[in-house]
Amino acid sequence: MSKCEQCIIRQFNALKSLHKEDLVRITSCKTSKVIKKGAVIFEEGENINGVFCIREGICKLTKLSPNGKEQIVRLVIKGDLLGQRSLVSNEVANLTAVAANDMEVCFIPKQEIVHNLSRNINFSMDMLKSMADELKLSENIIVDMAQKTVKQRLAETLLYLRENFGEDINGFLNIVLTREDYANIVGTATESAIRLLSQFKKEGLIATEGKKIKIENSEALKLVE
Amino acid sequence: MSKCEQCIIRQFNALKSLHKEDLVRITSCKTSKVIKKGAVIFEEGENINGVFCIREGICKLTKLSPNGKEQIVRLVIKGDLLGQRSLVSNEVANLTAVAANDMEVCFIPKQEIVHNLSRNINFSMDMLKSMADELKLSENIIVDMAQKTVKQRLAETLLYLRENFGEDINGFLNIVLTREDYANIVGTATESAIRLLSQFKKEGLIATEGKKIKIENSEALKLVE
DNA sequence: TTTAAATAATGATTTTGGTCATATTTTAAA
């Protein structure tokens, strides 16, 4: 079992502000988990009772609508804390967390986080800041959803993914999603996402190889109308 | 000039956790403002340098999209703090705040809030909680935007407004918005909002009198498809 | 009180995107 005091991942989230002794205590009560692609980490309505620190992999935060369609609200990535909001509000999960690829996470029980929130100002300020960032992101997504076309949102999603996950040696996006995932991020039908990706390909904006996607002309993607 | 120590509005937001001496200090440096309906409190990109405590009235938080359409992201009401997110992130405003009706607000300079955030755990926890609530609300709006029809969103907006602002003696919503405002909340064209409200009226779901709207059949509104 | 401007209402038309159907390809399991 790895030690939090020595874990570099905490540099990327609020845990960086914890003191040595707190980290030692967390090490002794945390649990590490390996999660397979597609596995559910927690579901909407579930009591989480802690937060997950993402050591490796990507997780989709989704919500199922009454009509059976799934919306991907946000992607949580390596270094992020998962479940902060529910913990702070002391509520059950509002979203479902599903592994987008194989993941490695540590689960830190609620009382440890609460303990530090109530004693360590730097820690709670960090938490506050990351929540503020998420809020800004969400507000901007609302505006995009309301005012941009599906095509524009898909183009922006591709650019966002490259920005946040980078590309491999051949220029393909490091993150590999199904067409259905793209549709669920953009908020459209799977067929529409497929059709638009085909169109982007035909127009030379992207190249594809199976599920892998490469951005060929980011300037044109930015200008999509 | 009213005194924060004696102001009951602070019970509705994080300021309730401040100590007497902090409130006294805020009283001496805050400024009170009366804001006319339609006036801009701050604009996207502006440095706010503090938070506004809403003593009276309602404020629209909007964002202008490149195509010139305005989206109302959230309504901020009596008792709320306005500008928290920008202050915490130490960023310029991400949204524009416009008075939806005549307002009375107090402006509290940034350094006062920061001072308390860094010393008063209860205050920062309250701030954290309200930010978490806003985040949850925003996430749910994203899902609604992606998966519900304009008609459903409009119906939900009407129910939400009654829930949050109540109705007058005759059953009309206490909050009075233009059809354009409705469109900008729902994320649709003004004509579409007008058309759907007319339809709701024809079907007996609502009654209208000028801009005022009365919900006649909330069960049917909940079931709109 | 008159006039201008803003807001609301409604029709006609077009566009976007959803749905349904079917075929092909890819992936994973037996």
Add this chain to the structure above:
DNA sequence: TTTAAAATATGACCAAAATCATTATTTAAA
């Protein structure tokens, strides 16, 4: 390897909502 299932692709059609146009009504300003 064979086979079944999942994912991708594309066509045809339909519905929701946007746009454009015009008129009526309300509100605010001169």
